[in-house]
Amino acid sequence: xxxxxxxxxxxxxxxxxxxxxxxxxxxxxxxxxxxxxxxxxxxxxxxxxxxxxxxxxxxxxxxxxxxxxxxxxxxxxxxxxxxxxxxxxxxxxxxxxxxxxxxxxxxxxxxxxxxxxxxxxxxxxxxxxxxxxxxxxxxxxxxxxxxxxxxxxxxxxxxx
Amino acid sequence: xxxxxxxxxxxxxxxxxxxxxxxxxxxxxxxxxxxxxxxxxxxxxxxxxxxxxxxxxxxxxxxxxxxxxxxxxxxxxxxxxxxxxxxxxxxxxxxxxxxxxxxxxxxxxxxxxxxxxxx
Numbered sequence: 001x002x003x004x005x006x007x008x009x010x011x012x013x014x015x016x017x018x019x020x021x022x023x024x025x026x027x028x029x030x031x032x033x034x035x036x037x038x039x040x041x042x043x044x045x046x047x048x049x050x051x052x053x054x055x056x057x058x059x060x061x062x063x064x065x066x067x068x069x070x071x072x073x074x075x076x077x078x079x080x081x082x083x084x085x086x087x088x089x090x091x092x093x094x095x096x097x098x099x100x101x102x103x104x105x106x107x108x109x110x111x112x113x114x115x116x117x118x119x120x121x122x123x124x125x126x127x128x129x130x131x132x133x134x135x136x137x138x139x140x141x142x143x144x145x146x147x148x149x150x151x152x153x154x155x156x157x158x159x160x
Numbered sequence: 161x162x163x164x165x166x167x168x169x170x171x172x173x174x175x176x177x178x179x180x181x182x183x184x185x186x187x188x189x190x191x192x193x194x195x196x197x198x199x200x201x202x203x204x205x206x207x208x209x210x211x212x213x214x215x216x217x218x219x220x221x222x223x224x225x226x227x228x229x230x231x232x233x234x235x236x237x238x239x240x241x242x243x244x245x246x247x248x249x250x251x252x253x254x255x256x257x258x259x260x261x262x263x264x265x266x267x268x269x270x271x272x273x274x275x276x277x278x279x
Contacts, residue, residue: 030251059251064218064225067245071168080169088252099250104216105170 008136009083009109009124011035011044016139020120022049023087023113032060032086034067035109036074042109042135045079052086059098060086083109083124090116093123095132103127109135161186163236165195166243174201188221189232191242206244218245 015035023031033049050066062084074081088096093114095103103110106128114121124137165181172179181198185191189211196203208214212232219226220243226234236242 032248034248054249054251056251058253060249062248064220064245064247065223067218067248068220068223068225068243071243071245084248084250086250091252096251096253098253102216102247102250104246104248107169 007042008138009042009044009111010138010140012140013142015044015047016122016137018047018049019085019111020113020122023085023115023120026052026087027115028057028089029055030057030060030087030089031113032062032084034062034070034081035083035085035111036070036077036079037082038078039080042082044083046074046077047085048073048081057089082107083111085111085113087113087115092116093121095125095127100127100130100132111137161236161238161240163191163238163240163242165191166241168245170246171202171205171244174205175199185236187232188219188226188229188234188236188242191236192219192232192244216247218247219243220245 019033019035022033025031029052031049032052033047035044036046036048037043038045048066048070050070051063053061053063067081071081086099091114093112095110095112099110099112106126108126110125110127112123112125114123122137124135126133126135161184162182163185165183167175167179167181169179175181175195176199181195183191183194183198185194189207192206192213193211196207206214206217206219213219213226221229221234221236222241226232
């Protein structure tokens with residue numbers, strides 16, 4: 001079944017790695033955090049790992065004070081909190097009935113990080129009035145910015 | 161006392177698109193009631209019908225969660241900022257596996273675990 005949303009979530013490899021690393025560090029508890037985008041754009045510009053106030057392997061609650069700090073930081077940067085990520089430590093990356101029942105915002109991206117298998121997998125969903133639709137996650141690989149150990153102005157393609 | 165109430169994006173539509181509403185109040189509870197009077201579409205979104213704080217929102221006075229202050233009785237003074245944010249929670253739940261509907265959908269990011277070794 002094709003996702004009903006035509007939108008995709010764009011995220012850099014660095015931010016994706018940040019989410020997964022936070023979830024691995026929180027293991028065996030569920031890890032969670034928030035993502036910020038420019039208003040109306042599905043492009044992750046900041047990622048805020050937060051404490052799991054539920055401190056549980058089966059539940060998460062984004063720590064309210066971490067949420068407040070993230071919200072303020074995002075606003076200062078001209079961004080909005082536009083989604084949440086959390087891990088399922090032993091289940092697939094699909095929203096559980098708990099996730100669906102507690103999803104606060106139909107415009108948010110609900111990112112699931114599954115640690116069920118050796119390779120963490122990441123998927124993203126929209127949850128609107130109890131209906132779940134998956135959206136593709138497009139990962140932007142990092143572009144090499146400067147030549148390794150190069151000094152400014154030195155040509156990257158200079159033969160060594 | 162003039163205090164600012166900051167709204168989350170989800171509730172701004174019910175307040176004519178405003179992100180900040182200025183109200184006159186001497187407690188957090190009064191500020192939230194005044195908010196609902198100014199914008200009736202917000203009634204029931206933050207406070208329940210019996211006047212208590214809805215469990216799906218978090219309310220802060222400046223940098224503190226009001227649940228750890230005097231809740232709705234917390235005093236406010238001019239210049240204070242009352243912020244409302246949705247409570248964000250979920251999880252795989254209390255029982256067994258989450259339901260996976262079997263739709264493999266589009267290819268999504270699969271990361272190599274940093275500790276993964278292939279032999």
